Each structure stands twice: as structure tokens, then as C-alpha cells.
Amino acid sequence: MFVAVTSSGRRVSLISPAPTFSPIPSPPYFCPACLKPVILKKGTKRRWHFAHHRKSACPYHHPESEEHLNGKALLYQWLLHQGYKPDVERFLPMIKRKADLLVEKSGQSIAIEYQCASITEEEMIARTLDYRSIGIHPLWLLSSSRLRLRSPRHYQIHGFEWVSLRERPKDTRYAFSYFSSRDQSFSFLFPRAMTSQTRILADHYTLPSSQLSFHELITFPDTIDGPSLSVSQWLRVKKQWRFGKNQWRAFHDPRRLGPLFEKLRAGLPFFPAEAGWPHLGMEVISVPAYLWQSWLLLVFLPSLSPSHSFTSQEAAIAVTKSGLLSKSTCFPLLDEPLTQTLKHYLSLLSLMGVVEKTNRGWKKKRGVRIPLSLEAGFAKDKYWGRRIL
Numbered sequence: 001m002f003v004a005v006t007s008s009g010r011r012v013s014l015i016s017p018a019p020t021f022s023p024i025p026s027p028p029y030f031c032p033a034c035l036k037p038v039i040l041k042k043g044t045k046r047r048w049h050f051a052h053h054r055k056s057a058c059p060y061h062h063p064e065s066e067e068h069l070n071g072k073a074l075l076y077q078w079l080l081h082q083g084y085k086p087d088v089e090r091f092l093p094m095i096k097r098k099a100d101l102l103v104e105k106s107g108q109s110i111a112i113e114y115q116c117a118s119i120t121e122e123e124m125i126a127r128t129l130d131y132r133s134i135g136i137h138p139l140w141l142l143s144s145s146r147l148r149l150r151s152p153r154h155y156q157i158h159g160f161e162w163v164s165l166r167e168r169p170k171d172t173r174y175a176f177s178y179f180s181s182r183d184q185s186f187s188f189l190f191p192r193a194m195t196s197q198t199r200i201l202a203d204h205y206t207l208p209s210s211q212l213s214f215h216e217l218i219t220f221p222d223t224i225d226g227p228s229l230s231v232s233q234w235l236r237v238k239k240q241w242r243f244g245k246n247q248w249r250a251f252h253d254p255r256r257l258g259p260l261f262e263k264l265r266a267g268l269p270f271f272p273a274e275a276g277w278p279h280l281g282m283e284v285i286s287v288p289a290y291l292w293q294s295w296l297l298l299v300f301l302p303s304l305s306p307s308h309s310f311t312s313q314e315a316a317i318a319v320t321k322s323g324l325l326s327k328s329t330c331f332p333l334l335d336e337p338l339t340q341t342l343k344h345y346l347s348l349l350s351l352m353g354v355v356e357k358t359n360r361g362w363k364k365k366r367g368v369r370i371p372l373s374l375e376a377g378f379a380k381d382k383y384w385g386r387r388i389l
């Protein structure tokens with residue numbers, strides 16, 4: 001960490017703006033949060049920083065990697081350069097948390113957290129909600145070393161990283177934000193489709209920090225979409241769902257769907273061809289698309305009278321209540337993510353003539369059937385794929 005206090009309570013920052021911090025007041029130094037003594041480490045390889053004694057654990061501060069220290073200092077300079085007055089490692093006694101950087105912008109306090117190490121999803125959510133409880137907007141920058149490209153344009157996203165997903169106000173597109181302290185660059189990952197429970201197809205953009213303003217970091221830069229998912233790419237996913245050997249058993253038992261398909265004398269791979277399609281926002285539901293979309297087609301829609309108009313939000317509430325989303329990731333920085341994703345899927349259903357748009361939202365137009373054979377189902381998948389993707 002870069003900030004400590006002296007015994008007289010004077011704040012010592014090792015990354016104050018120029019002129020530099022000399023002369024540094026003499027020791028002892030203390031942690032501003034837990035008040036335990038800390039040591040000044042004057043390395044030649046690493047940046048100068050304060051550290052707790054090895055045996056005195058600090059509840060507010062974890063040992064930092066070089067990458068984290070560096071990134072924090074670079075982001076600090078980057079903000080300073082643009083005329084902001086960032087506060088480094090500000091301890092917030094009300095929530096007992098320390099923000100990497102706290103900065104005011106147009107009357108809004110923003111906490112920038114540069115997340116290099118893995119933390120639990122629960123911890124990430126708790127920190128996010130704590131900031132919001134005192135009116136601070138958290139902005140998570142994941143370390144670029146966390147970007148895991150698995151095949152062209154396919155990225156793997158791990159547990160807590162989902163919590164950092166934010167929305168571009170302009171077009172409600174979702175994106176992950178990254179910072180590289182090594183390259184001094186920002187990256188953004190815009191999901192296009194979710195191809196498995198942990199993998200997304202996404203557009204990736206990188207910009208040197210000199211070409212991005214703080215305002216653009218918050219609102220996201222304008223980007224151009226890469227080529228959209230090809231029909232054949234997605235049919236491979238559907239083929240796996242239909243013909244993959246027991247692959248669907250690996251998923252959480254879809255409590256409502258198993259018995260439903262049994263009643264229809266079929267198995268889950270006989271899902272209707274109108275289910276299992278990719279669309280924007282689908283990554284907020286970790287259950288495979290063909291399962292929850294089947295539920296919507298085979299349970300929710302048939303329960304409505306043909307004249308009943310329903311909103312995307314009502315459909316989202318129904319999906320939540322279905323019990324299908326056993327473990328739903330929390331997206332504290334997104335505004336009604338489930339409603340948004342339902343809206344995108346219902347738009348696809350309107351292309352297939354299953355629902356139609358009304359003034360209030362949607363109305364069902366035709367029923368759907370489960371295919372008589374897996375081959376017939378896949379033939380129908382191809383038919384719709386060519387029309388809606």
C-alpha cells in the first residue's frame with residue numbers, strides 16, 4: 001500500500017503528485033485502517049510501499065502483488081493527468097473498506113478497484129453492495145492477465161468476474177473492463193453469446209490508456225461489432241445439446257423440465273426448435289439457453305390466454321419463479337438484466353412467429369411442439385437458424 005500515517009496522525013502518501021513526497025517523515029508508520037505498525041519498503045525493483053508486519057494480519061488490506069501496486073499507481077497518474085483528484089487507498093470507516101482509488105466526477109463518488117487476485121463471488125458482491133450503500137459507485141477493473149482466450153473470440157469467465165459486468169448506457173450492451181499495468185492499456189469484452197456455462201463469444205477491444213478518458217471508461221468507448229455468430233457455429237452448439245451423449249445430465253437438475261418432458265414422452269434433447277438460441281444478454285442466465293427457453297415455450301406461454309398481453313418483465317419474473325435458475329449469479333451493476341435478456345429472446349420468438357409485439361409488450365401467437373425425433377428437431381433448428389441468426 002502507498003499510504004500510512006505517522007504517530008502524530010500525519011498522512012504519508014508515496015504517490016502524491018509532484019513535487020515528490022520528500023522528505024518522508026521518519027518512522028514509525030501505521031496502517032490508516034487497522035492502526036497497526038507498518039514498514040516502509042524501499043525496494044529498488046518494486047515501487048516503494050508500506051507493508052504490514054508478516055505476522056500482523058490486516059482485516060482491510062491484503063498483501064499486494066507488484067501488478068496491483070503498479071496498476072494502482074498508473075491509474076492514479078492517469079486520473080491526475082486528466083485533472084481529477086483521485087484519493088488513493090481511502091479508508092471508508094462506515095463500511096470498513098478501503099478503495100484502491102476514490103474519485104469525484106460530476107458530483108458522483110466512484111471507487112475504482114483494480115482486481116488482480118481471485119476473490120469469491122460473495123466477497124465481490126458484498127464489496128459492491130457496501131459501496132452502493134454509502135452512495136459510491138464501484139467500477140471494477142479486472143487485470144488483463146485474467147483474460148482467457150480459449151479459441152478465436154471465445155473467452156472463459158470465472159465466478160467473481162461476472163459480478164463486474166457493467167452496462168453501456170448508450171445501447172445497454174454489457175461489458176467486462178480490464179486494465180493492464182504492463183501495457184498501460186484498457187480492454188473491454190462485449191459478450192455476444194454464451195456458448196457454454198463458462199464460455200462466451202465476445203468482441204474484444206484494447207486501447208492504450210493515453211487514448212481513453214475517464215469519462216469513456218465509465219460510459220465505455222464506441223466500438224464496432226465483430227462478425228456476428230454464424231449459423232453453423234451455433235448449430236454446432238445445438239447439435240451438442242441434441243445429440244451429445246448425456247451432456248445435459250451435467251447440468252443442475254432442471255426440476256421443472258425433467259418431469260415435463262417425461263410427460264411429453266420425450267427427453268430433454270427433444271426441446272422445441274424455437275428454444276436454444278443465442279441473443280444479447282443471454283450470459284446473465286447460467287442455465288443453458290435451451291432449457292430455460294423451453295420452459296418459457298412449454299410452460300409459461302401455454303399458461304396465458306391468447307388475448308393476454310405480457311411484458312418482458314413479467315416473463316422475467318416468471319422465469320425467476322420457475323425454480324430453473326438454481327444458482328443465479330448476481331449482477332449488482334446491471335439494471336434488470338433478466339428483463340433485458342427476456343426482451344431479446346422474445347424478439348427472436350417474434351421473428352419465428354411464436355409471439356407478437358403489442359403496445360404493452362408481447363402476446364402469444366402460436367404454440368410450439370416438441371420434435372418427433374432428434375433428427376427432425378435438428379432439421380428444424382437449421383431451418384430457424386437460417387432465418388433468425
Ligand SMILES: [Zn+2]
Nearest residue numbers: 031033034058
Ligand atoms: Zn492494516
